[in-house]
Amino acid sequence: MVTSSVDRPQSILDKLSSQKCWVKFADYFGRSFACMTQNPGLFFMRKLSRLEVMRDIFYYFQAFLGSKSEAIQAQTSSIFQNVDVDKIVQSIRDDGYFPGIELPSDVVQEVLEYAHATPCFGDRKPEHQFLISEKETVEAELGKPFLCCSYVAEDCPAIVQLINDPVIQAIAAKFLGAPPKCIGKDLLWSYPTSTTWTQQLHMAQVFHYDLDDYRSIKFFFYLTDVDESSGAHVCIRGSHRNKKLIHQFMGQRCASIPDEKIVAAYGAENVVAVCGNAGFGLVEDPNCFHKGNPPATQERFLLQFQYAIHDYGDIRAFS
Ligand SMILES: O=C(O)CCC(=O)C(=O)O
Ligand SMILES: [Fe+2]
Numbered sequence: 637m638v639t640s641s642v643d644r645p646q647s648i649l650d651k652l653s654s655q656k657c658w659v660k661f662a663d664y665f666g667r668s669f670a671c672m673t674q675n676p677g678l679f680f681m682r683k684l685s686r687l688e689v690m691r692d693i694f695y696y697f698q699a700f701l702g703s704k705s706e707a708i709q710a711q712t713s714s715i716f717q718n719v720d721v722d723k724i725v726q727s728i729r730d731d732g733y734f735p736g737i738e739l740p741s742d743v744v745q746e747v748l749e750y751a752h753a754t755p756c757f758g759d760r761k762p763e764h765q766f767l768i769s770e771k772e773t774v775e776a777e778l779g780k781p782f783l784c785c786s787y788v789a790e791d792c793p794a795i796v797q798l799i800n801d802p803v804i805q806a807i808a809a810k811f812l813g814a815p816p817k818c819i820g821k822d823l824l825w826s827y828p829t830s831t832t833w834t835q836q837l838h839m840a841q842v843f844h845y846d847l848d849d850y851r852s853i854k855f856f857f858y859l860t861d862v863d864e865s866s867g868a869h870v871c872i873r874g875s876h877r878n879k880k881l882i883h884q885f886m887g888q889r890c891a892s893i894p895d896e897k898i899v900a901a902y903g904a905e906n907v908v909a910v911c912g913n914a915g916f917g918l919v920e921d922p923n924c925f926h927k928g929n930p931p932a933t934q935e936r937f938l939l940q941f942q943y944a945i946h947d948y949g950d951i952r953a954f955s
Contacts, residue, residue: 671954678948685850686887688879691923694850698945699813714803715740721803724919725810728853732876732924735910737917739798739857744915746794747859747939751787751823758782768825781829783839789823789939799941804855807919808943811853816943819848819951823939826867828931837891841930843872843898844891846922848951849944857917859937864909867936868929869918872898873906876924888955890925898925 672679684690719737727734751768758764758774759782766774768785775781789795798804799818808816826839836842846852862868880901883890890898899907902925909929910918914937920926922942 667954682847685847686884691850695813712802714801716803719803721806721810724807728811728919728921731873733871733920735918739915739917741915743794744859750792754787756785756787758785760786783829785825787823789821808853812851812945814945817947819942819944819947821941826931826936831930836930841928842891843895843925843927845925847888849946852922852942852944854920854922854940854942857939858912859914859939861913862936863911865932866934867931868909868911870909870927870929872902872925873908875902876921
């Protein structure tokens with residue numbers, strides 16, 4: 637994979653001296669204003685939840701009001717066997733993530749069959765809709781490769797069942813300290829193609845953290861075998877806590893900081909590339925710095941879904 641860094645601003649001075657910078661500021665304030673007037677709950681959550689102290693205050697306030705989270709227990713049977721919910725939640729609290737929840741192979745197979753039988757969207761664009769088997773033909777017609785192909789996945793029974801699985805729900809409820817609301821899902825092929833830094837930014841392939849609520853939790857399942865060079869998810873252990881103050885104030889704009897600087901701030905020894913075969917799952921506090929490695933040798937197929945305490949509607953709308 638060849639990565640160009642030409643479009644990445646090198647320093648604050650570079651940024652300030654460029655005209656593009658002011659256009660970006662205007663754009664940022666425009667989006668913030670639109671968010672504040674159209675979705676004030678999302679706006680204030682984004683502003684406040686970036687501060688660890690506010691997240692904690694909110695969590696304890698909610699616990700004080702008495703949540704029913706512990707009451708959510710298995711009413712239907714789970715597809716997961718021998719899963720220690722407490723251990724997983726403790727690992728997420730301590731490290732920011734837990735690797736190693738395993739999707740049964742028949743579920744992996746079902747999702748793969750769905751993916752081969754259902755139209756996907758090239759580069760997430762509605763105008764590029766095709767079966768995955770037609771991808772190369774469409775690319776040849778367009779004269780360019782797709783970086784990713786995604787599905788709506790509302791109508792995949794295996795995914796719907798997974799999202800409602802009692803073990804998954806119990807992990808989410810325990811971590812959130814509240815009844816979990818599923819606020820999003822994504823089923824995505826990512827391909828080894830030459831990308832610019834901006835494309836990597838849009839594909840969540842640079843270090844960032846997500847502010848989806850005062851507390852939220854994300855599940856990732858590999859549907860192809862993944863190693864460091866085929867799109868491993870990478871997290872920085874412990875970075876969900878004690879973030880540098882500047883990184884808290886920057887919130888999601890931390891994604892514009894070069895990866896090397898994020899690694900230097902939290903320690904190379906804490907960078908963990910999570911590898912695993914198809915079916916391997918990872919649970920994460922998305923407040924932990926993380927990214928998907930851009931695939932270099934082979935495509936990656938990933939299912940991710942997340943839960944939060946509140947559902948603010950389309951959380952990507954004003955990003
Ligand atoms: O692709 C990955 O492994 C990470 C995706 C991610 O962080 C995101 O969608 O916010
Ligand atoms: Fe993310």
